[in-house]
Structure formats: C-alpha cells, structure tokens
Amino acid sequence: MISLKNIRLQYGERFIFRDETATIGAKDRIGLVGSNGMGKTTLLRVLTGQEDLDSGEIVRAKHTTIGYLPQDGIHSSGRSLYDEVASVFEEVQNLTKWIEEASEELQSLDTNSEEYHETLERIGSWEVLLEDHDATKLPSKIKTILAGLGFEQGDFERDTGEFSGGWQMRIALAKLLLANPSLLLLDEPTNHLDISSQQWLENYLAKYEGSLLMVSHDRSFLDTLCTRIFEVTLGALNRYQGNYSKFEVQSAQQREHLRKAQANQQREIEKAEEFINRFRAKATKARQVQSRIKALDKVERIELEEEESAIAFSFPSSPRSGQTILEVKQLCKSYGDLAVLDKIDLKIERGDRIAVVGVNGAGKSTLVKVISGDEPYQSGEIAMGSQTVPTYFAQHQADTLDPELDALSIVEQVAPAGHNKNLRSVLGSFLFRGDDVFKKVKVLSGGERNRLALAKILVQPSNFLVLDEPTNHLDINSQNVLQNAIRDYDGSFIIVSHNRAFVDPIVNKTLEVRKDGISLFPGNVSDYLRHLEETQVAVEDPAKNGPTPHSRPVNSENPKEARRRRAELQKKLSPIKKKLAETEDKIATLEERQAVIEALLADPEYFKKPEAPDTMREYDLNKDKIDSAYTRWQELSDQISQLEESA
Numbered sequence: 001m002i003s004l005k006n007i008r009l010q011y012g013e014r015f016i017f018r019d020e021t022a023t024i025g026a027k028d029r030i031g032l033v034g035s036n037g038m039g040k041t042t043l044l045r046v047l048t049g050q051e052d053l054d055s056g057e058i059v060r061a062k063h064t065t066i067g068y069l070p071q072d073g074i075h076s077s078g079r080s081l082y083d084e085v086a087s088v089f090e091e092v093q094n095l096t097k098w099i100e101e102a103s104e105e106l107q108s109l110d111t112n113s114e115e116y117h118e119t120l121e122r123i124g125s126w127e128v129l130l131e132d133h134d135a136t137k138l139p140s141k142i143k144t145i146l147a148g149l150g151f152e153q154g155d156f157e158r159d160t161g162e163f164s165g166g167w168q169m170r171i172a173l174a175k176l177l178l179a180n181p182s183l184l185l186l187d188e189p190t191n192h193l194d195i196s197s198q199q200w201l202e203n204y205l206a207k208y209e210g211s212l213l214m215v216s217h218d219r220s221f222l223d224t225l226c227t228r229i230f231e232v233t234l235g236a237l238n239r240y241q242g243n244y245s246k247f248e249v250q251s252a253q254q255r256e257h258l259r260k261a262q263a264n265q266q267r268e269i270e271k272a273e274e275f276i277n278r279f280r281a282k283a284t285k286a287r288q289v290q291s292r293i294k295a296l297d298k299v300e301r302i303e304l305e306e307e308e309s310a311i312a313f314s315f316p317s318s319p320r321s322g323q324t325i326l327e328v329k330q331l332c333k334s335y336g337d338l339a340v341l342d343k344i345d346l347k348i349e350r351g352d353r354i355a356v357v358g359v360n361g362a363g364k365s366t367l368v369k370v371i372s373g374d375e376p377y378q379s380g381e382i383a384m385g386s387q388t389v390p391t392y393f394a395q396h397q398a399d400t401l402d403p404e405l406d407a408l409s410i411v412e413q414v415a416p417a418g419h420n421k422n423l424r425s426v427l428g429s430f431l432f433r434g435d436d437v438f439k440k441v442k443v444l445s446g447g448e449r450n451r452l453a454l455a456k457i458l459v460q461p462s463n464f465l466v467l468d469e470p471t472n473h474l475d476i477n478s479q480n481v482l483q484n485a486i487r488d489y490d491g492s493f494i495i496v497s498h499n500r501a502f503v504d505p506i507v508n509k510t511l512e513v514r515k516d517g518i519s520l521f522p523g524n525v526s527d528y529l530r531h532l533e534e535t536q537v538a539v540e541d542p543a544k545n546g547p548t549p550h551s552r553p554v555n556s557e558n559p560k561e562a563r564r565r566r567a568e569l570q571k572k573l574s575p576i577k578k579k580l581a582e583t584e585d586k587i588a589t590l591e592e593r594q595a596v597i598e599a600l601l602a603d604p605e606y607f608k609k610p611e612a613p614d615t616m617r618e619y620d621l622n623k624d625k626i627d628s629a630y631t632r633w634q635e636l637s638d639q640i641s642q643l644e645e646s647a
Contacts, residue, residue: 001061001181003058007019017237030211031225044068050107066181075161084171088175106120110569125180127166166360187214194359328383356368406425413456414460426458462491465492465493466494505569510523569643594626
C-alpha cells in the first residue's frame with residue numbers, strides 16, 4: 001500500500017533516517033517505537049507530507065488515503081460537536097469513482113500478484129465505507145463513536161470551542177475514525193482517554209478495515225493491537241514481527257548480537273591503529289600503513305543506542321506510618337452548583353496500593369486534589385493517620401518550579417541528606433541526561449517540566465504517594481524505571497492513571513469513581529474490568545449466571561440412573577476431547593514454527609537472502625492457520641461446555 005524507498009533525513013550531522021526502506025501493507029497493525037527524540041513523530045510527518053526528505057521516496061498505491069492524529073495542537077470552534085464530526089462525510093463523493101477506476105485496473109493485473117489482492121482489499125473497504133455512508137446510518141455511526149470516546153448526548157449541540165485540549169483531541173480522533181482512511185497515523189492516541197474510552201478504542205481499532213501506524217507509550221495498547229513493530233533508532237528503521245512484548249525479546253537479542261559485533265570490530269580497529277602507530281615512521285612499511293589508514297576511514301562504525309533501561313533509582317526509605325493512612329468521611333465537593341463529590345467515605349490503610357479509575361469528568365483528579373489538600377471542600381472530614389507523610393504529584397505542579405533554577409538544583413533542594421549522588425540517576429530516569437541536568441526550567445518544554453516536577457516529588461521521603469497521571473510524559477523505558485521503583489516502594493499510594501500496563505503490576509486495589517459515588521474493589525484494574533464485564537453479562541442475560549438457590553431443581557435421580565447418564569455423557573465427550581487435544585498439539589507445533597520464523601525475520605540482514613519472500617509468505621500462512629486452529633479450539637471447548645451444562 002505504501003513503500004518507503006531509501007529515505008534519508010539528516011539534521012546537521014545527526015541522521016534521523018539513513019537510507020531506510022520499509023513497507024506498510026493493507027490491514028497492517030504497526031507500533032512505532034523508539035527513544036524520545038529519535039524520530040517517531042518525524043516519520044509520521046514525513047508520511048503525511050508535512051516534513052520533506054533529503055532523498056529517497058515514498059510511493060503510495062493509487063487512492064490511498066491517510067489520516068493523522070498528532071499529540072496536540074488541534075483546536076476547532078464555530079460548529080456544534082455533531083456538525084463538526086459530521087463534516088468529514090463531505091469528502092466521500094469520490095468513492096464511487098475510485099471503485100470504478102480500481103475495478104478497471106484489476107483487469108490488467110496478475111490475479112496471483114500482491115498488487116491484485118491489495119486492490120481487491122481497497123475496493124472492498126470502499127464498498128463497506130459507501131454502505132456506511134448511507135444517510136440513514138450516519139447519525140447512528142456518529143453517535144456511537146462520540147459515545148465511545150466519552151461524549152454525552154448533551155455535548156452534541158455544544159460549540160466545539162467550549163471543549164478543553166484533551167476533548168479537542170477526542171473530537172479530532174472521532175473525525176478520523178468516521179473518515180475511515182486507508183492508513184491511520186496515531187501519535188499517542190490514548191493520552192487523553194480514560195480507561196473506558198481507551199478500552200472502547202482498542203476494540204474499535206481491532207476491527208478497523210484499514211492499516212494502523214501508531215506511536216504509544218502504553219505497552220498494553222501496543223500488545224493488544226500490533227502485529228508488527230517499527231523501531232526508530234540512530235538513523236535506522238528496524239522492523240520486527242509480533243507485538244511489543246515480542247519486540248522487546250527480539251530487540252534484546254539483536255542488541256546482544258550488535259554488542260558482540262561492535263566488540264569484535266573495536267578489537268580489529270585497535271589492531272590496525274596499533275600497526276599504524278608502530279610502523280608509521282618506517283619507510284619500508286609506508287605502503288601497508290597507508291593501506292590500513294584508508295581501510296579504517298572506510299569502516300562504518302557500529303553504534304549502539306544508550307541503554308536507558310539500565311538506569312534505575314529507588315525511593316528514600318519511608319518513615320513508619322500508623323495502620324490508618326487516611327480516612328475520608330461524608331466528603332462533599334462542588335464547583336458552584338455542580339456537585340462533583342457527594343458524601344464520599346473512604347479509608348486507606350497501611351499497605352494499600354490503589355489505582356483510581358472512572359470516566360473523565362467523574363471526579364478522579366478532584367478526589368486526589370482534595371485528599372492532598374490542593375483543593376478546598378465544602379463539608380465532610382479528611383483525617384491523615386498517625387505519622388502519615390504524604391507527597392503529591394499533579395500536572396499543574398510543573399508551573400510551580402522556579403524558572404531560574406536548573407533541573408539538578410530543583411531536586412537538590414528537596415532531596416534528603418546523603419542522596420545527592422543518586423540524583424543524576426533519578427534525573428536520567430526521566431530523560432535528563434548529561435548536560436541536560438544544567439538546563440534552566442525556563443527553557444524546558446512542557447513535557448520536560450512535568451518530568452522534572454515528578455522527579456522532584458519522588459526524591460522526597462514519604463510514606464504515602466498521591467499521583468495524578470504520572471506517566472503522561474514518560475516513554476516506555478522511563479515508565480519501566482518508575483514502575484520498578486514504585487513496586488519496591490515501602491509506603492502506600494493512590495494513583496490516577498489510564499495506563500493499565502503500568503498500574504496493573506503495582507496495585508492491589510482499584511477505586512472506581514462515579515458521578516453517583518465510589519466503590520473499592522480488590523485486585524488491579526484488569527480484575528476490575530473483568531468484574532464489570534461479568535456484571536454486564538449478568539444484567540443482560542441472567543440465565544448465564546445459572547439458576548438462583550431458590551430455583552435450583554432438587555436432584556431426585558437414583559444413583560444407577562445417574563451413573564448411566566454420566567457414562568452416556570463421557571461417550572459423547574470423549575471424541576470431542578480427543579479432537580481438542582489434537583487441536584492443542586497443532587497450535588503448539590504451529591506456534592513453535594512461527595517463533596522460528598519470527599527469529600529469522602527479526603534480523604534485517606535476513607531480508608537480503610533470496611528465501612526471505614518465501615519465509616514471509618510462510619509466516620502469513622502460518623498466522624492464518626493459527627487463527628483457524630484457535631477458532632476450532634474455541635468451537636470444541638464450547639461443545640464440551642454445552643454438553644456438560646446440559647447433563
């Protein structure tokens with residue numbers, strides 16, 4: 001669908017892309033990863049034509065459309081929310097013309113060629129899009145997407161200019177999803193979404209007909225959706241098969257290979273340099289010396305990106321607290337006539353590690369602001385427990401930093417005595433490396449200030465952390481560092497975050513904040529979401545929960561009849577269970593082979609080999625076989641469950 005051919009882009013002496021080649025196919029699901037500043041957003045801008053290449057080209061299949069969601073900077077006003085998102089349908093008049101042109105092209109294409117099948121895919125997606133644009137379906141589609149992204153019915157007639165920055169990005173995302181382009185380019189699409197909206201978006205994108213290329217620092221989002229990974233690093237665009245977790249394994253293996261190759265290369269360079277230095281003054285060796293000098297000049301040095309994950313820090317030891325950390329009784333908080341929190345009761349005890357979830361606007365941030373003392377409240381009681389020492393992080397705290405101080409001085413002001421040696425590592429964890437620690441606050445970007453504000457909070461001794469969206473401006477490596485530190489933290493905490501992969505391993509309770517109150521659940525956010533799904537199923541179909549204790553029939557069957565029925569059941573189950581075991585063996589065999597293929601395809605050099613195209617075809621074929629085998633496994637499992645339930 002789109003080919004990048006030998007693309008080169010250079011800023012001064014630094015290469016963003018050094019003669020890189022890649023393809024984006026129909027229905028590809030690609031995660032775009034790499035350290036901050038390596039060129040992820042630049043690649044998205046190159047694909048949209050907002051950034052020019054120094055050389056190389058980008059070739060698009062005819063009628064390929066691209067939709068781009070940047071991280072920020074989008075603002076609309078002057079139309080109602082509904083009219084704004086409906087405006088995308090003004091651009092679909094060419095669909096019929098495209099379908100006719102593509103149908104004519106099919107006549108001249110080889111039916112076995114990839115281009116033929118991709119053209120068929122495009123025609124199919126356009127026909128689906130035309131059907132979706134049926135005037136009778138448009139209102140329903142618009143309302144479904146707006147509701148999925150968290151808008152309420154009462155928002156539809158509001159002027160878009162009334163919405164804040166995060167909601168502006170949701171409006172832009174809604175328009176993109178309705179436009180249904182061939183390729184969606186998404187730069188941090190979950191940054192402004194709550195857990196519910198993020199889950200809805202995951203489900204929507206999983207069924208999306210076009211291709212996806214997305215930047216995200218949410219590994220759960222990448223793992224759920226992506227089947228390929230593009231890594232931007234040191235001028236290279238490395239390609240990997242599989243989701244983010246598989247990429248981590250493959251990239252670690254490749255890094256190890258590069259490290260060994262670099263060490264071997266360095267030994268050879270040192271030998272050559274030793275020869276040059278030793279015999280430079282000898283006329284009899286002049287020719288050999290010059291030969292080695294020329295050879296060294298031609299050597300392309302193997303570079304390794306700095307290993308960010310090696311950086312780590314730990315919190316200062318927490319002072320011992322009492323059993324009760326915090327108690328909230330009958331708390332009420334309003335903004336004018338708008339009641340946000342009404343008669344809230346909450347008790348946090350030592351050892352509690354709580355994730356706060358809920359739809360945007362339900363009052364999550366308001367609750368933690370009030371708990372931390374950052375916001376006043378109208379009535380009720382908030383009592384800190386004996387010897388509780390809290391620290392609080394919120395996005396606005398970046399505005400309280402002294403603009404004349406540098407980053408290192410900011411954290412030195414609050415760090416306990418004896419921890420100054422660790423401060424450079426802490427700042428490095430949040431992407432302040434080398435001389436960056438001496439940058440003054442006034443020259444830092446918004447994201448850099450937020451990271452510095454977080455670092456400042458985390459070096460202070462405390463036994464109760466209150467964190468509001470701490471990962472919003474952190475890349476995945478920095479998130480891992482922070483996650484490991486919080487996991488080892490010996491105090492209690494409450495954290496607002498939509499990043500499920502970040503909070504799941506570190507929390508033991510989940511606090512749901514709703515407009516009508518709060519509920520505290522045992523377990524992490526994934527446990528909470530499963531509870532919601534089970535509750536929804538029970539509400540929609542009570543029969544699936546089984547009979548109630550009052551309606552359960554009494555078993556009056558005699559033992560002999562019961563044994564006969566069990567034998568009859570086993571007779572029916574036996575062949576199905578045998579097929580199930582065979583299917584499981586088949587899946588295991590296919591997945592083992594797929595792992596071998598993925599290891600081959602993880603090496604960029606492998607694509608130069610003549611057998612690479614056959615291997616890629618085998619990978620796709622194997623993937624289809626695995627999907628079919630899992631479908632068969634599910635069918636057999638359902639048959640077994642039905643027979644056992646009916647017995």
